[in-house]
Amino acid sequence: MAAASIRLFNTMTMQKETLEPAVPGKLGVYVCGPTVYSYVHIGNARTFTSFDVVVRYLRYRGFEVKYVRNYTDVDDKIIKAAHETGEEPVALAARFVEAFREDARALHLLEPDVSPKVSDHLAEIIGIIGKLVDKGLAYESKGDVYFSVRHYPEYAKLSKRNLDDLCAGERVQPGEQKHEPLDFALWKAAKPGEPAWDSPWGKGRPGWHIECSAMSAKYLGETFDIHGGGLDLIFPHHENEIAQSEGASGKTFSRYWMHCGFLDLEGAKMSKSLGNVVRLRDALTKVDPEALRFFFVGTHYRHPLNFADKGLADAEQRMEYFYETLRKVDERVSGKDFGKGPLYGEPHKHLTEFESQMDDDFNTAGALGALSGLFAQMNELTDKPPVKDKAQVGRTLQALREDVRKVSGVLGLFEDEPAQWLLRRRDRAVKERGIDVAKVESLIQARNEARKAKNFAEGDRLREELKGMGVEILDTAAGTVWKVAPQ
RNA sequence: GGCGCCAUAGCCAAGUGGUAAGGCAAAGGUCUGCAAAACCUUCAUUCCCCGGUUCGAAUCCGGGUGGCGCCUCCA
Numbered sequence: 001m002a003a004a005s006i007r008l009f010n011t012m013t014m015q016k017e018t019l020e021p022a023v024p025g026k027l028g029v030y031v032c033g034p035t036v037y038s039y040v041h042i043g044n045a046r047t048f049t050s051f052d053v054v055v056r057y058l059r060y061r062g063f064e065v066k067y068v069r070n071y072t073d074v075d076d077k078i079i080k081a082a083h084e085t086g087e088e089p090v091a092l093a094a095r096f097v098e099a100f101r102e103d104a105r106a107l108h109l110l111e112p113d114v115s116p117k118v119s120d121h122l123a124e125i126i127g128i129i130g131k132l133v134d135k136g137l138a139y140e141s142k143g144d145v146y147f148s149v150r151h152y153p154e155y156a157k158l159s160k161r162n163l164d165d166l167c168a169g170e171r172v173q174p175g176e177q178k179h180e181p182l183d184f185a186l187w188k189a190a191k192p193g194e195p196a197w198d199s200p201w202g203k204g205r206p207g208w209h210i211e212c213s214a215m216s217a218k219y220l221g222e223t224f225d226i227h228g229g230g231l232d233l234i235f236p237h238h239e240n241e242i243a244q245s246e247g248a249s250g251k252t253f254s255r256y257w258m259h260c261g262f263l264d265l266e267g268a269k270m271s272k273s274l275g276n277v278v279r280l281r282d283a284l285t286k287v288d289p290e291a292l293r294f295f296f297v298g299t300h301y302r303h304p305l306n307f308a309d310k311g312l313a314d315a316e317q318r319m320e321y322f323y324e325t326l327r328k329v330d331e332r333v334s335g336k337d338f339g340k341g342p343l344y345g346e347p348h349k350h351l352t353e354f355e356s357q358m359d360d361d362f363n364t365a366g367a368l369g370a371l372s373g374l375f376a377q378m379n380e381l382t383d384k385p386p387v388k389d390k391a392q393v394g395r396t397l398q399a400l401r402e403d404v405r406k407v408s409g410v411l412g413l414f415e416d417e418p419a420q421w422l423l424r425r426r427d428r429a430v431k432e433r434g435i436d437v438a439k440v441e442s443l444i445q446a447r448n449e450a451r452k453a454k455n456f457a458e459g460d461r462l463r464e465e466l467k468g469m470g471v472e473i474l475d476t477a478a479g480t481v482w483k484v485a486p487q
Numbered sequence: 488g489g490c491g492c493c494a495u496a497g498c499c500a501a502g503u504g505g506u507a508a509g510g511c512a513a514a515g516g517u518c519u520g521c522a523a524a525a526c527c528u529u530c531a532u533u534c535c536c537c538g539g540u541u542c543g544a545a546u547c548c549g550g551g552u553g554g555c556g557c558c559u560c561c562a
Contacts, residue, residue: 043561043562045562048562076502159557161558231556232562235557261492304555311511313511373509383524384527431536460522472523476524
């Protein structure tokens with residue numbers, strides 16, 4: 001493979017930059033994972049899918065990627081949720097880690113190389129806090145430990161804010177022991193009924209941001225290549241991570257910062273406080289997982305994406321087109337030997353275009369344009385071959401099919417057997433619409449008998465009857481097949 | 488108030504200096520007993536508005552208008 005030159009937008013510099021790993025050929029990637037106090041929603045799903053594609057593409061381009069995505073399983077929100085359900089916080093967190101794993105699998109997300117949990121890394125967290133205290137960047141106050149923002153001049157370099165503006169909106173929660181409002185907690189003294197661990201500052205638990213500093217350093221080193229997350233993590237989460245990590249190590253923390261745009265619901269940000277949250281697992285009862293992924297990658301990862309039924313329906317219809325094409329092509333050329341010889345046209349130009357779009361800041365939306373060309377060409381060669389040489393057509397189709405496999409690995413699409421995907425989709429539609437399959441099949445049989453007897457009037461009447469049931473029939477070379485008509 | 492993003496066809500959506508990708512919808516055609524699918528053709532002289540820079544702007548600059556986000560838990 002030619003030396004890849006990938007450009008990506010770095011939030012730190014607010015510019016597209018050429019990706020140059022610290023160690024040639026290798027990349028350390030850390031993505032902020034879920035705080036496991038509830039089920040993930042489709043906004044989370046969009047972010048995780050975006051970084052899933054980023055990691056897949058980096059590997060496709062030949063980088064050896066170490067992908068780390070954490071679980072934050074010790075947190076205020078978890079404690080609060082546990083008090084509401086009557087569970088132990090640790091048990092509740094464990095339950096939602098499992099739920100997340102199920103959801104991630106359903107969405108065809110890659111398993112990260114490391115998925116560390118806060119509760120397994122107290123030693124590392126206490127270590128980094130100790131280092132910050134020793135350096136005078138943090139202070140203990142009645143069992144809490146706070147980071148002293150005033151002692152860290154580079155604070156807010158990622159979000160480009162100035163401290164005076166930040167102070168205006170700052171407030172101190174009751175019970176906090178901060179010296180200054182902007183300071184943030186590294187360690188919180190234990191309160192009754194909360195998970196707690198021993199530390200040099202007494203029993204307590206880590207603050208929100210410190211776990212990412214501790215765990216990324218453990219698995220990727222004090223300096224690593226790419227740190228990702230949702231746009232809303234820029235401030236304060238990532239800002240605080242930088243302050244903690246660079247404060248402790250004296251080295252650059254993450255070399256590139258990537259942030260994914262929001263998913264909106266009817267034009268408004270989806271958030272728990274607005275109550276307009278759609279859980280991923282609920283969405284997946286209505287839409288095919290790959291169609292949802294296709295919907296996500298149809299918009300550039302940094303742009304806002306509006307979650308709308310029309311868009312999902314379009315995505316699913318498009319997936320059907322892709323899978324129908326693949327089924328046809330596989331039937332034609334799978335496992336066959338067409339010998340050696342020239343291919344028709346420039347079969348690989350679509351893949352090349354796909355790659356150049358992806359090289360430009362993971363422009364999946366642009367890359368889908370290339371994908372359209374690839375599928376159109378497969379259909380043309382299958383249905384209306386522009387050349388007579390069947391072996392040449394076969395070889396070219398096989399080459400195109402290989403290119404689809406490459407794209408498939410990058411986008412996490414077309415991972416199913418085409419026939420199975422199509423059948424599963426039909427089954428789901430049949431259930432939703434309450435279609436009587438036995439009746440459909442008997443009507444189709446009756447129609448074929450009528451057609452055989454050249455009684456086309458009766459055949460057409462039966463077609464209309466099926467249409468009334470929401471069923472479309474297709475007479476193919478292999479016989480009559482049917483599908484549920486789009487609504 | 489501070490910081491930042493966005494505005495491209497009926498709808499979705501790429502494109503950030505060289506003459507508007509792609510998808511959906513729509514219309515016509517090929518194919519078909521009729522269909523469907525598939526393929527082909529058509530579909531923005533123009534990119535929210537007004538100025539400016541330039542040989543050249545959707546792209547850069549200034550000013551508007553309209554939408555959104557962060558600054559508080561958030562992917």
